[in-house]
Amino acid sequence: MPSSASVPLVKLRKGDHGVILTLPKQAELRSQCIRLGICVAAQVRCSQRLPGGTIIIEIGRQEIAIGKALAGEIEVNVE
Amino acid sequence: MNNLTPDEITEILPHRGHRHHGTGAAAFLEQGKTRLVLVGNPNVGKSMFFNYLTGLYVDVSNFPGTTVEVSHGDHPKYAVYDTPGIYGVSSFNDEERVARDIILEGDLILNVVDAVHLERDLFLTLQLIDMGKKMIVCLNMMDEAKSRGLAINVQELSARLGVPVLPTTAIHKTGFDRMEEQLAQACVGNSESSLHRRLHELLNRVGSQAEALMVLEGDSIIAERHGVPPGDEREQIYVERRNRVNRLLDKVVTATEQKHSISATLGRYATSPWLGFPFLAVILYALYLFVGTFIAGDVVDLTEGTIGNRMFEPWVKDHVAAWTATDIVVEKVGEDAAGEEITLATRTFNFPEGTDANPALLQQMDSFRDGGTNNLRYNFSSPWAVIFFGEFGAFSMTVTYLLFLLLPLVLGFYLSLSLLEDSGYLPRLATFVDRALTMLGLNGRAIIPLILGFGCVTMATITTRLLGTDREKRIATTILQFAIPCSAQLAVIAALLATAGTGATLVYVAVILTVFITIGTVLDKTLPGTSSPLLLDLPPMRLPRARNVLQKTWVKTLAFMKEATPWFFIGALAVSILQVTGLLQQWVDILAPITTGWLKLPAEASQAFVMGLVRRDFGAAGLYEMALTPMQVVVALTTITLFVPCIASLMVMLKERGTREGLVIWIGSWILAFGVGGLVALVVI
Ligand SMILES: Nc1nc2c(ncn2[C@@H]2O[C@H](COP(=O)(O)OP(=O)(O)O)[C@@H](O)[C@H]2O)c(=O)[nH]1
Ligand SMILES: [Mg+2]
Numbered sequence: 059m060p061s062s063a064s065v066p067l068v069k070l071r072k073g074d075h076g077v078i079l080t081l082p083k084q085a086e087l088r089s090q091c092i093r094l095g096i097c098v099a100a101q102v103r104c105s106q107r108l109p110g111g112t113i114i115i116e117i118g119r120q121e122i123a124i125g126k127a128l129a130g131e132i133e134v135n136v137e
Numbered sequence: 138m139n140n141l142t143p144d145e146i147t148e149i150l151p152h153r154g155h156r157h158h159g160t161g162a163a164a165f166l167e168q169g170k171t172r173l174v175l176v177g178n179p180n181v182g183k184s185m186f187f188n189y190l191t192g193l194y195v196d197v198s199n200f201p202g203t204t205v206e207v208s209h210g211d212h213p214k215y216a217v218y219d220t221p222g223i224y225g226v227s228s229f230n231d232e233e234r235v236a237r238d239i240i241l242e243g244d245l246i247l248n249v250v251d252a253v254h255l256e257r258d259l260f261l262t263l264q265l266i267d268m269g270k271k272m273i274v275c276l277n278m279m280d281e282a283k284s285r286g287l288a289i290n291v292q293e294l295s296a297r298l299g300v301p302v303l304p305t306t307a308i309h310k311t312g313f314d315r316m317e318e319q320l321a322q323a324c325v326g327n328s329e330s331s332l333h334r335r336l337h338e339l340l341n342r343v344g345s346q347a348e349a350l351m352v353l354e355g356d357s358i359i360a361e362r363h364g365v366p367p368g369d370e371r372e373q374i375y376v377e378r379r380n381r382v383n384r385l386l387d388k389v390v391t392a393t394e395q396k397h398s399i400s401a402t403l404g405r406y407a408t409s410p411w412l413g414f415p416f417l418a419v420i421l422y423a424l425y426l427f428v429g430t431f432i433a434g435d436v437v438d439l440t441e442g443t444i445g446n447r448m449f450e451p452w453v454k455d456h457v458a459a460w461t462a463t464d465i466v467v468e469k470v471g472e473d474a475a476g477e478e479i480t481l482a483t484r485t486f487n488f489p490e491g492t493d494a495n496p497a498l499l500q501q502m503d504s505f506r507d508g509g510t511n512n513l514r515y516n517f518s519s520p521w522a523v524i525f526f527g528e529f530g531a532f533s534m535t536v537t538y539l540l541f542l543l544l545p546l547v548l549g550f551y552l553s554l555s556l557l558e559d560s561g562y563l564p565r566l567a568t569f570v571d572r573a574l575t576m577l578g579l580n581g582r583a584i585i586p587l588i589l590g591f592g593c594v595t596m597a598t599i600t601t602r603l604l605g606t607d608r609e610k611r612i613a614t615t616i617l618q619f620a621i622p623c624s625a626q627l628a629v630i631a632a633l634l635a636t637a638g639t640g641a642t643l644v645y646v647a648v649i650l651t652v653f654i655t656i657g658t659v660l661d662k663t664l665p666g667t668s669s670p671l672l673l674d675l676p677p678m679r680l681p682r683a684r685n686v687l688q689k690t691w692v693k694t695l696a697f698m699k700e701a702t703p704w705f706f707i708g709a710l711a712v713s714i715l716q717v718t719g720l721l722q723q724w725v726d727i728l729a730p731i732t733t734g735w736l737k738l739p740a741e742a743s744q745a746f747v748m749g750l751v752r753r754d755f756g757a758a759g760l761y762e763m764a765l766t767p768m769q770v771v772v773a774l775t776t777i778t779l780f781v782p783c784i785a786s787l788m789v790m791l792k793e794r795g796t797r798e799g800l801v802i803w804i805g806s807w808i809l810a811f812g813v814g815g816l817v818a819l820v821v822i
Pocket of ligand 2: 183
């Protein structure tokens with residue numbers, strides 16, 4: 059089994075761990091992500107995914123809900 | 138103003154900002170006393186600190202040039218300001234702009250942080266420190282931190298930040314006794330050294346370190362204020378700050394075993410793909426019981442039905458009738474065997490010079506009324522009396538409507554909303570419905586105005602402000618104005634459908650849902666630009682605190698009533714003028730042929746539609762008296778639901794969305810209501 063693969067955040071399954079590789083392109087969205095702790099090299103865990111692609115991730119002890127469009131723009135390295 | 142993309146808006150805002158915010162903040166904040174500003178992320182307990190510091194007398198007002206409410210109160214030593222919850226100081230939205238301006242003008246910052254979510258909260262703390270403001274940090278929610286097995290080295294945190302840190306548990310007031318002592322020791326913290334150097338160069342040009350930081354972080358409004366170009370280092374500074382937060386956390390927080398608490402489990406259920414549905418169903422049912430049955434039924438029956446219609450309005454009209462020409466129609470009512478209200482007898486009394494001039498007739502009238510239950514109708518002759526005290530009068534109907542119908546409903550809705558918010562369910566609900574709303578060009582957050590729409594469309598239209606982009610505001614407003622029946626109307630619709638049967642109900646619900654989904658989908662496909670995606674931090678689920686919930690409910694209700702009341706009066710005035718000039722009747726006559734020919738309804742139904750302009754429930758109520766077949770009920774209710782909303786919500790929409798867009802939506806709903814109503818008639822009648 060390959061040890062890691064780069065996929066968009068939206069592809070994570072419940073329970074998957076990953077490390078963030080890239081942030082969305084739009085500057086303001088990117089800044090908002092960084093404020094919430096979504097930044098390059100951050101460790102994330104997918105704690106829930108809803109049908110349709112809305113995803114909930116955990117960074118540290120913080121849970122964050124991310125819509126499908128945005129989650130599609132964030133690349134993570136799945137472990 | 139309304140066709141702009143967010144980027145264009147940011148381009149224009151500097152000018153607006155310069156006028157409103159720049160001078161606004163300074164003028165808004167009280168001079169003289171030390172200005173203490175509470176700053177923190179949403180839901181960290183700021184309001185509890187605010188309540189503790191200020192006591193009972195609190196002033197809530199809109200920040201100049203914005204729709205953001207700011208609470209202001211007095212402490213013996215400080216003038217205290219509660220700012221909106223923010224994740225960072227910048228100008229991404231109105232809340233941030235307001236918080237930023239108050240922070241810039243403040244003398245002393247009390248930064249409340251959630252000990253459980255330091256990852257998130259310390260970003261703002263470090264930004265405040267980088268701004269060079271005198272401050273203290275209150276490390277709140279220590280009880281929750283403890284129960285989650287988090288140990289925080291407060292001394293270390295304080296040493297590294299360079300400002301006093303006070304651990305607190307606001308709900309038990311733990312640590313509050315030391316707050317004043319700590320505030321007295323507030324100081325400027327340790328900002329990052331490299332940043333410090335860069336700030337220094339700008340300092341000479343903009344005057345304060347705080348403003349220099351804002352400029353460096355690319356805040357175009359502040360840059361414009363000082364006539365310097367905005368910096369382009371925001372992202373670099375943010376990333377560095379984020380890394381500082383992470384390093385800090387490594388040093389001060391130790392997590393022992395992570396217990397799975399009930400709140401965490403509930404939180405997971407609320408957003409689970411399967412359990413989320415029953416969870417939502419239970420909450421909706423509870424909401425329906427509380428707002429739909431208790432408030433809209435029992436409470437409003439008492440306040441509107443008894444106090445408003447039988448006591449307040451007759452009392453007002455009785456005083457007016459004393460000196461002006463009027464007919465008084467007395468309807469004696471009783472109950473039949475089934476407990477339904479029925480008319481026992483009706484008689485008209487004529488007072489051409491007012492009731493004072495004819496005590497004998499008044500005597501007769503009183504003996505006819507005979508102490509039982511009566512409905513009184515005053516037909517004033519003078520147009521002035523009609524405008525101010527008549528059927529739709531500003532001092533008769535409007536007061537009843539506002540105080541005895543709307544106020545209980547708005548209180549009920551805001552109470553429910555505050556409970557959902559403080560329990561932490563609301564953001565989870567937004568997450569749960571996000572996907573469905575994305576199809577309508579909205580994101581999960583739009584669930585808030587949509588829910589409120591079932592209470593009062595006017596209130597919901599105001600709440601669309603919390604949506605991220607102009608595009609979303611436009612879609613949400615349109616859906617609200619077209620397809621969401623407000624609670625006043627819902628009660629009447631439900632009663633009519635109950636008599637029309639299950640088949641009719643299903644057709645009606647199917648039609649309205651189809652229109653609802655079609656409007657959203659079509660707007661999403663045709664409007665330029667893109668809507669903002671969901672990005673929401675989920676606070677833990679917790680038991681809401683009564684005092685906090687009540688205070689929130691009260692503040693929101695008061696703010697709404699203050700804002701909406703003038704529009705209800707203006708709306709009533711406009712309709713009364715249409716009534717006395719005969720234009721209202723002309724409108725009814727114009728609509729009559731369409732009503733009979735196209736909608737296949739009796740001609741009087743057009744009267745009901747026009748009445749819907751005044752109050753949406755009047756429209757539906759007018760249908761009661763007509764003998765309609767079940768399918769005619771469907772057509773009439775479809776038309777009335779989609780038909781233009783009440784005049785107050787039109788006024789508020791014009792204000793929120795601008796005259797052009799507001800009128801397009803308004804006229805659109807005429808066309809849609811009669812178009813869809815007619816199509817339904819073609820199929821079912
Ligand atoms: N367990 C616990 N809950 C708290 C504490 N402080 C505030 N809360 C709760 O957190 C929620 C948000 O508080 P509020 O003052 O409205 O936060 P604000 O949004 O920052 O003004 C409320 O339900 C409070 O009851 C605390 O120290 N411990
Ligand atoms: Mg608050």
